[in-house]
Amino acid sequence: MIKLTIDGREVELERPVTVLEAAKRVGVTIPTLCYFEGLPNFGGCRLCLVEVERLPKLQTSCTLMASDGMVVRTETEQIRAARRAMLEFLLINHPLDCPYCDKAGECTLQDLVARYGPEAGRFAEGKRKHPESLDDPIIVRNMERCVLCTRCVRMCEDLQGAYAISVSGRGGHSLIEPFSGGRYDCEYCGNCLTVCPVGAIMSRLHRHSYRPWFVEREVETVCGYCGVGCSMVLQVREDSIVRTIPRFGLGLNNGLLCVRGRFGYDAVDGEGRLTTPLIRVEGRLEPVGWEEALAFVASRLGEIKDSHGGRAVGAIASGRCTNEDNYMLQKLMRFVIGSNNIDSAARFHYAPAEAFLESVFGQGITANLIPGIADSDGVFVTGGDPTAINPVLGLQVRAARRSGGKVIVLGPPGGLKRFVDHELVPMPYSDEVVLSAIVGGLMEAGRSSGENRAVEERLKELRLPSEEELSAAGIGPEALARAVDDLLKMTNPVVILGPEIMDGARASKRLFLVGAVAYLMNARIYLLSERPNYQGVMDMGCVPDLLPGGGPIGLEMLRDRIEAVLGLRVPEEGGLTLFEMVDEAERGGLRALYVMGEDLLFSLPDRARVQRALGRLDLLVVQDIYLTETAAMADVVLPAAAWSEKDGTFTNLERRVQLLRRGRYPRAGREDWRIIADIGGRLGMEKTYRSAEEVWEEVTHASPLHAGLGYSEIAGGGAVWPYHSEPLKGTEAGFAVQGLGELPGVEAPGGPYLMPERPLFHSGTLSRRSRALLSIHPEPYLVIPPSLSEELGVTDGGRVRVVGAKGTMVLKVRIDPDQREGTVLLSNTFEGANFAGLVGFTADPVTGCLTIEDNTVRLERVDDEAL
Amino acid sequence: MKTVHATELMEKVLLKNIESPNSTHIEEYRRVGGYRAIEKALRMPPQQIIAEVKSSGLRGRGGAGFPTGMKWDFASRDPKFPKFLICNADEGEPGTFKDRPILERNPHLLIEGMVISAHALRSERGYIYLRGEYPYAKVVLEKAIEEAYEAGFLGERILGGDFGFHLSVHQGAGAYICGEETALIESIEGKRGQPRIKPPFPVNVGAWGMPTVVNNVETLANIPFIVEIGGEEYSRIGNPDCPGPKLFSVSCCVERPGVYELPMGTPLKEIIYDHAGGIKGGGRLKAVIPGGISTPVLTPEKIDCPMDFVSLPKYGSMLGSGAVMVFDERVCMVKVCWRAMRFFEHESCGKCTPCREGTGWLRNILERMETGNGWKGDLELLRDIASSMAGKTFCPLGDGAAGVVLAFIKDFSEEFEYHIENKRCMVTG
Amino acid sequence: MKIQEEIKGYLERYPDRRGALLPALYIAQRKAGWLSQEALEAVSEALDLPKATVRGVATFYAMYRQRPMGRHLIQLCTNVACMIFGAERLVDLLKERYGLEPGGTTDDGRFSLVIMECIGACDRAPAMLVDTDFHPGLTEEKIESILEGYE
Numbered sequence A: 001m002i003k004l005t006i007d008g009r010e011v012e013l014e015r016p017v018t019v020l021e022a023a024k025r026v027g028v029t030i031p032t033l034c035y036f037e038g039l040p041n042f043g044g045c046r047l048c049l050v051e052v053e054r055l056p057k058l059q060t061s062c063t064l065m066a067s068d069g070m071v072v073r074t075e076t077e078q079i080r081a082a083r084r085a086m087l088e089f090l091l092i093n094h095p096l097d098c099p100y101c102d103k104a105g106e107c108t109l110q111d112l113v114a115r116y117g118p119e120a121g122r123f124a125e126g127k128r129k130h131p132e133s134l135d136d137p138i139i140v141r142n143m144e145r146c147v148l149c150t151r152c153v154r155m156c157e158d159l160q161g162a163y164a165i166s167v168s169g170r171g172g173h174s175l176i177e178p179f180s181g182g183r184y185d186c187e188y189c190g191n192c193l194t195v196c197p198v199g200a201i202m203s204r205l206h207r208h209s210y211r212p213w214f215v216e217r218e219v220e221t222v223c224g225y226c227g228v229g230c231s232m233v234l235q236v237r238e239d240s241i242v243r244t245i246p247r248f249g250l251g252l253n254n255g256l257l258c259v260r261g262r263f264g265y266d267a268v269d270g271e272g273r274l275t276t277p278l279i280r281v282e283g284r285l286e287p288v289g290w291e292e293a294l295a296f297v298a299s300r301l302g303e304i305k306d307s308h309g310g311r312a313v314g315a316i317a318s319g320r321c322t323n324e325d326n327y328m329l330q331k332l333m334r335f336v337i338g339s340n341n342i343d344s345a346a347r348f349h350y351a352p353a354e355a356f357l358e359s360v361f362g363q364g365i366t367a368n369l370i371p372g373i374a375d376s377d378g379v380f381v382t383g384g385d386p387t388a389i390n391p392v393l394g395l396q397v398r399a400a401r402r403s404g405g406k407v408i409v410l411g412p413p414g415g416l417k418r419f420v421d422h423e424l425v426p427m428p429y430s431d432e433v434v435l436s437a438i439v440g441g442l443m444e445a446g447r448s449s450g451e452n453r454a455v456e457e458r459l460k461e462l463r464l465p466s467e468e469e470l471s472a473a474g475i476g477p478e479a480l481a482r483a484v485d486d487l488l489k490m491t492n493p494v495v496i497l498g499p500e501i502m503d504g505a506r507a508s509k510r511l512f513l514v515g516a517v518a519y520l521m522n523a524r525i526y527l528l529s530e531r532p533n534y535q536g537v538m539d540m541g542c543v544p545d546l547l548p549g550g551g552p553i554g555l556e557m558l559r560d561r562i563e564a565v566l567g568l569r570v571p572e573e574g575g576l577t578l579f580e581m582v583d584e585a586e587r588g589g590l591r592a593l594y595v596m597g598e599d600l601l602f603s604l605p606d607r608a609r610v611q612r613a614l615g616r617l618d619l620l621v622v623q624d625i626y627l628t629e630t631a632a633m634a635d636v637v638l639p640a641a642a643w644s645e646k647d648g649t650f651t652n653l654e655r656r657v658q659l660l661r662r663g664r665y666p667r668a669g670r671e672d673w674r675i676i677a678d679i680g681g682r683l684g685m686e687k688t689y690r691s692a693e694e695v696w697e698e699v700t701h702a703s704p705l706h707a708g709l710g711y712s713e714i715a716g717g718g719a720v721w722p723y724h725s726e727p728l729k730g731t732e733a734g735f736a737v738q739g740l741g742e743l744p745g746v747e748a749p750g751g752p753y754l755m756p757e758r759p760l761f762h763s764g765t766l767s768r769r770s771r772a773l774l775s776i777h778p779e780p781y782l783v784i785p786p787s788l789s790e791e792l793g794v795t796d797g798g799r800v801r802v803v804g805a806k807g808t809m810v811l812k813v814r815i816d817p818d819q820r821e822g823t824v825l826l827s828n829t830f831e832g833a834n835f836a837g838l839v840g841f842t843a844d845p846v847t848g849c850l851t852i853e854d855n856t857v858r859l860e861r862v863d864d865e866a867l
Numbered sequence B: 001m002k003t004v005h006a007t008e009l010m011e012k013v014l015l016k017n018i019e020s021p022n023s024t025h026i027e028e029y030r031r032v033g034g035y036r037a038i039e040k041a042l043r044m045p046p047q048q049i050i051a052e053v054k055s056s057g058l059r060g061r062g063g064a065g066f067p068t069g070m071k072w073d074f075a076s077r078d079p080k081f082p083k084f085l086i087c088n089a090d091e092g093e094p095g096t097f098k099d100r101p102i103l104e105r106n107p108h109l110l111i112e113g114m115v116i117s118a119h120a121l122r123s124e125r126g127y128i129y130l131r132g133e134y135p136y137a138k139v140v141l142e143k144a145i146e147e148a149y150e151a152g153f154l155g156e157r158i159l160g161g162d163f164g165f166h167l168s169v170h171q172g173a174g175a176y177i178c179g180e181e182t183a184l185i186e187s188i189e190g191k192r193g194q195p196r197i198k199p200p201f202p203v204n205v206g207a208w209g210m211p212t213v214v215n216n217v218e219t220l221a222n223i224p225f226i227v228e229i230g231g232e233e234y235s236r237i238g239n240p241d242c243p244g245p246k247l248f249s250v251s252c253c254v255e256r257p258g259v260y261e262l263p264m265g266t267p268l269k270e271i272i273y274d275h276a277g278g279i280k281g282g283g284r285l286k287a288v289i290p291g292g293i294s295t296p297v298l299t300p301e302k303i304d305c306p307m308d309f310v311s312l313p314k315y316g317s318m319l320g321s322g323a324v325m326v327f328d329e330r331v332c333m334v335k336v337c338w339r340a341m342r343f344f345e346h347e348s349c350g351k352c353t354p355c356r357e358g359t360g361w362l363r364n365i366l367e368r369m370e371t372g373n374g375w376k377g378d379l380e381l382l383r384d385i386a387s388s389m390a391g392k393t394f395c396p397l398g399d400g401a402a403g404v405v406l407a408f409i410k411d412f413s414e415e416f417e418y419h420i421e422n423k424r425c426m427v428t429g
Numbered sequence C: 001m002k003i004q005e006e007i008k009g010y011l012e013r014y015p016d017r018r019g020a021l022l023p024a025l026y027i028a029q030r031k032a033g034w035l036s037q038e039a040l041e042a043v044s045e046a047l048d049l050p051k052a053t054v055r056g057v058a059t060f061y062a063m064y065r066q067r068p069m070g071r072h073l074i075q076l077c078t079n080v081a082c083m084i085f086g087a088e089r090l091v092d093l094l095k096e097r098y099g100l101e102p103g104g105t106t107d108d109g110r111f112s113l114v115i116m117e118c119i120g121a122c123d124r125a126p127a128m129l130v131d132t133d134f135h136p137g138l139t140e141e142k143i144e145s146i147l148e149g150y151e
């Protein structure tokens, strides 16, 4: 126990901390500039000077450890004079442009000078000049205002791990700069903006239009881009969002955000936001009033139901919509129309992966807390780059490595590049060979505990690769052995699983093997989620065979329960998955499709086929915020409210239910749940709802998982599903896996494989509505490895024609030295230049996930003159 | 009248045989008794060597005068391995060139000292952090290291035993602050040379987080001699509070500038008048900086001060690197002060506010004064700025800069005032 | 030779790759006399270090050059001892005789001049380095004849 006195107050400490932190505990705030909680201490600004009895000199409290018997004073005349002197030093080269500076009002330097002086500067010489840099689309750097606290650099290196900026020069000539000296080449997390205490690094998005006192309201909400579910604060003025910021101590992201969360908030204000409902009249979409539109949809749905039965109607739910929205769509389908045909894009990877893993290991197997990753001593990542798919979760991996954990990546490491101990990049579609070898290595080391007999029985069937087969898959046996050695040393490991593990045939086998790795290592599993609410979509029953709460539709007990709660009947007949709905539509069996917040023509491969299928429908209703490609085909388009415009809940990949709060009112659209409830009401649904909270209220009764979980419980942030409910681990059900006994050889494809890129700066098609995100990543490009660029004779930025099985596109190339041989990447973001337009697909026979087919492509150089 | 001092009879230890044209060659070094201490030392248990160094009373020659044996003891008690031994050959303090003769003319003495020290510390990796401005020393040292490897004094299994030590030169690149030991460590690690927060001290958390001993060239060059004659015997040389031979680099207005090896405690006056031949051209002494530019300037009445770590503070200055800079009546103190400040401004690492901003501000004012544009009140402003810096900078560089100004304006205020009032220099007109 | 190759011998001297950064920068600088963005990128690639980090380090040290240099680099000390013995006159002389400003390069690209802090030659002041050659005890006549030896 350490006891000391600070400004006459007694402080008792269990473990040693700095005097600054000790002071904070007893409510004494010592002024600082370079100190920032969570960053390594620096001790450069010299503002936190304090007097310590028996020490002759003033001491910097941010670097001095508190020790027993210390007597500290933090505000004496001597200290005030010293602080005044430090501030005067800082001001000699600092422009006195507070009236003009965007930081005014939330500038630490300004505040400190107001408190300590000096009243007037005595520096008569010319100030150091350095023009403001507007070279970057997002970040404005004004180095005249910089106080060289280096908080931004420490943030960039030590927390974000991007290493994009550094101090250059020395002494009075020091500057904070990215490598180019101008434009940033970075992850654009913007976390440097949060920590800059002055107006040296600021966002360009609200340049000269933001002042802290302009902010009328601050609203805490959750990010709408991915399944991490970062908390953020919307700052609102005159019903517009002027800025989103993270806050230390708020949410699991604790002060950090990624580029999408921080800068992508303007995606709701893009050009072409729907302003009114539309109905197709003589082939053209014409604006109509809400009444007319709602009545039209209700009557058409009613007619189709009456003439063809509920099974002729289907619905697509959305990972971007709230639980309340999705629940309501599910309710409309199941309980009003009488159809189990409801599914979503979670079907591509997230839902089947989770369903499969749960069938093997029990319910809730992937419900693990994100901050636990940083504390683990080993991370095994496969199936995608967490720093791009779920960036703030990716930071946890970097943090684990920084504190000594080992990181093993199977597949291209992407943003983990500098944070990997074992980088296992196999030949394309050879992951299962490497996974088999890893599992073999773990079993050989005696890691089979016998706890899960079903798994261990199946593992006996596994055919292990020979050393030659492993080498042919691109991994040296020694490299693999070293990785396995490190896996075996982990005591508190984590397995992170991304969507790409499902790419290619035998998805179930790879999933099973990753699950087996986690089982044998006794690791926690995290499933990456590309949308903010894929988990919620599943939990709300937007899956053909699951009811709200995730119970199988076939279980009588559960059906009875929900029927009792709602007073409505669950349809008997099994429902169709998204892929089956496309098939059925093509065949003419599905007559009506209600699509909420999903651009099917974009997200599903084989555009022509999907277009054909949708074209055959009698009724296509699309509810969205923009006139997407799919909406453009619709018979009725209903404008919805967007993420920052509504209340509700999202369930993140940890299964934490979090509150989404309205920042501003939608200009035209309505909340999705409200639109659907209105339609339901017209079709005989009796229950009415006044708010999202009332919808949620019903969910907590309908879903056994959410029992007792009201908004007030959720508001605390600790609502990890299930809440007051059944235990996580269920019993092991039977499960099917394909191909454990075979090991396909590596075939040489006829051309490079086209794979989907999951870029950091974009997220589906929504992000292309954000001017900010577009300014960073404005146009599509095909990522190719250097060997291909030589072969084709194209340079960076040159063009190629990509000839795929399902389409042809001309694209710019970007040569990436880290791009895996034999593969090229294209994202699914931009109009006319997207992955989905080029390749085919099928559904995996075991898991039901999306399997990309026919994705070898032919590339031809296109000379610019030819264009 | 010339004072005869016992020191003249002292045999040279550090500069021994450097006049020989082959002094850098290993054969020549061995011919005059080199690499004998190493044999003795490798037979001694490490702890015993440390004990000898402790009893010798050797204090670091890099400027701070920290007891070397104690430093070694701390590092050796730390259970972490590997440990690093770094020779500080950054010699950047203006006026200092005392390590240069060892580096350029007696490299094997340093290598021998380092191998013995490494054995004492059980360190297997060493670096000589050599300033970039000494390209010739780099050639000499690398050649000598090669010779030492060939002769089996470096590498695995030195002299057939089970101790191994690897040594290489790490070339600095023009940053005075890298002489400060934690900045030096950052620089060896491939970083910007900015000082680290202490504690932890390098003896516990040094290079790559491992226990690290940083010693000056001259400090390490004393080790073979201590091993040879024993700590007790060594402690009788010079001032018993900080014994041993010491290198003084004497420059500016003296007849015979150069490096002198003399016992610690030799009076400043004797160094200037007896060894360096007195004031150049028979001029009158005006001021002396006794320990390199960062140490406070002394006025002539203080030159009977013994030159050692304990005596100089009593006279208001410090021994520093033992770089004696002698100024006669023809030298303008304002100009010296300005030039010193230009140095500090240039070398400030930029980490802490008072040094980064203060050195530039001080230089600005001094420059104005020096060029005849001083204003009334400038002297007070100088004093105020320097006092605001003093004791508040992160490392001693900024503190030193403040101390220089404070000393100059205290003892030579008329000269500064003359500059302000007459818009010209008092000595050069 | 690529930096990768030349750096090999240095890599084993340090426990991690970053340790070899200062030597690698020297190697890169030897090729063109200064460190261009491309040179820094090459170093960053050779050592697998972030580019911004490499730049931050390179710009901290005065002897890594941020601008193209002439064929010969004059590093003239003007610190106290050299100043007392006339280094400033030599600076003026270089300007008059060669049109060479501190920090500048002659029009014909023959010389660049950098003003140095103390180069440890105070007993033989004033002094300079030309490339890696040390020239002490300079006078106005001597400096000219020395420089004539550098084409």
Ligand SMILES: Cc1cc2nc3c(=O)[nH]c(=O)nc-3n(C[C@H](O)[C@H](O)[C@H](O)COP(=O)(O)O)c2cc1C
Residues within 6 Å of the ligand: B059, B060, B061, B062, B063, B064, B065, B066, B068, B088, B089, B090, B091, B092, B093, B176, B177, B178, B179, B180, B181, B182, B214, B215, B216, B217, B219, B220, B395, B396, B397
């Ligand atoms: C700004 C500054 C510059 C220094 N420069 C040197 C130097 O050039 N050479 C040196 O040996 N010590 C220098 N030192 C002292 C070192 O920090 C350290 O005390 C010394 O290398 C320890 O060696 P020693 O114990 O053998 O003296 C410097 C210290 C400071 C604060």
Ligand code: SF4
Residues within 6 Å of the ligand: B177, B195, B347, B348, B349, B350, B351, B352, B353, B355, B356, B393, B394, B395, B396, B397, B398, B399
């Ligand atoms: S006093 Fe401060 S700025 Fe100056 S060199 Fe030391 S740490 Fe750097």
Ligand code: FES
Residues within 6 Å of the ligand: A031, A032, A033, A034, A035, A042, A043, A044, A045, A046, A047, A048, A049, A060, A061, A062, A063
């Ligand atoms: S907060 Fe302590 S020195 Fe900056």
